[in-house]
Amino acid sequence: MTPETPATLIVLSGHAETLRATWAGQLGGSAVRIVLMDEKAVVRARTIIRELRVPGQRAAGFGCKQLELQRYQFVLNTYLLFATGRRKHILDETGSCVEFSLLRYFVRDFPSFLLELAASGVILLTAYLTLRVRLFAGSRPDRT
């Protein structure tokens, strides 16, 4: 496989050209095919997986403005599970990059996601009850 073998980068936020240049550098000069997609489009599983499954490509990844603030990383890693290519990344404009690891996905990310699901349920229930009580106790605007 030559360095010219394309790689696919789905850009969810940030500057596409900066991300292209950053990732191309990390991949050692690969041509990068950019797919622009809104972050909210992560629910479109079939579309995303189709974009990531390019026969013969060297790498696949997601690009964002700031990795630290990028949501849905478990979902993105799940998509990378299905991507073709030997190297799979989530990266940001500053060059921060997380390389997909099958071991980490199953040993760390998946259990963390289950924990997040459980904690989120508690958070939602608590917030709902708190707000109900506060609205019951105080005056509330009359939305019509």
Add this chain to the structure above:
Amino acid sequence: MNVAFLRTDFYGHISVGGSFTHTRGFLDGLEQLGHEYLVISSGDLPLRDRRRLQVIPYSTLYRNLPEVLSIAYNRRLIRRALPLLRDLKPDFLYHRHSEFNYASSVLARRLDVPLVLECNGSEVWVKKNWGKVYLERILQMAEDVQFAAADLVAVVSDGVKDQLVRLGVDGNKILVNPNGVDPERFRPNIDSSSVRTKLHLDGKVVAGFIGTFGAWHGVDVLARAVRPTVDRVPNIHFLIIGEGTLRGEIERIIAADGVEAHVTLTGSIPHDAVPEYLGACDLLLSPHVQNSDGTVFFGSPTKLFEYLGMGKAIVASGVGQIGDILHDGVNALLMKQRDHVDLAEKIARLANDPALRERLGAAARRDAVETFSWRMNASRVVEAVKQLKRT
């Protein structure tokens, strides 16, 4: 007065865009008036005095389900901010309203201080019209709690006030407080020769725009206006400053019209560099559009006030508050909203008439200095709080 300023949205570090300009302008205004403040923020802010900033970041646990992270932030913020605020003993809390956040109503009650809620639009409306709404019931309940608990709701325009009144907020506690400008930073005759040289703008008439490419900015109208403007004024050049979700669409329109050579897209630039870039322009553009649901544009674009301060000729649509501030042929030329040909004609008229540019610019500058400044903006809030405390 001692003010606690809360910023609670999930955007991390911000240093560009209208929300940042508004925050920094308001804080600068407080400082100029001799008031003390502490900012408690979910992300970093480039404040001049770092000792006035306490960052309480969002939890990293809730990142894979929509909106839960914002809801979870309430408990974290209350727990961490309460001791800070007990030490600070603020005279009032000033909270920039954000989605799912109701922490400031809890904090204000526990501290027994007035709550000023700065609301730039209902988050329920914003999510429905500019995003995607999840957990709508909780979003609405959180907003209702905040609106009910706020002693004063500061809004940027009559449009936002009307929207909130329709949602049941008591109009008597709403203060309409338009955005402003620092007329010392945004002023005429800034030396922008280095920008003009760097961007190869010498010998061209430069039409500028700055913004975050939001749906309401009308940047697609601006992009479509390039071709007809070039047809009328061959030496025109568009300097488009900023970054945002619609950038790809803008690039596509410009490429399809074959006018790439007449446009420079700078991307984001540091806020401190904005006056120099605006100074490199001969005229400035604000082609805002009405809301997509047919309601009146309710924003108070910070760029507009900065344009006024620069003393440049402006072409703008007269939607919402813009039409209250700009008057056709007096301090700007007004275009028909969403009409790129009309925009092109107005740009061409200004490009070919330096005397008109000068006259409109001088009137714009006068308005910026005499009527709009961040100092006045902060002063209106402080006076309203004093009034609250008297009653």
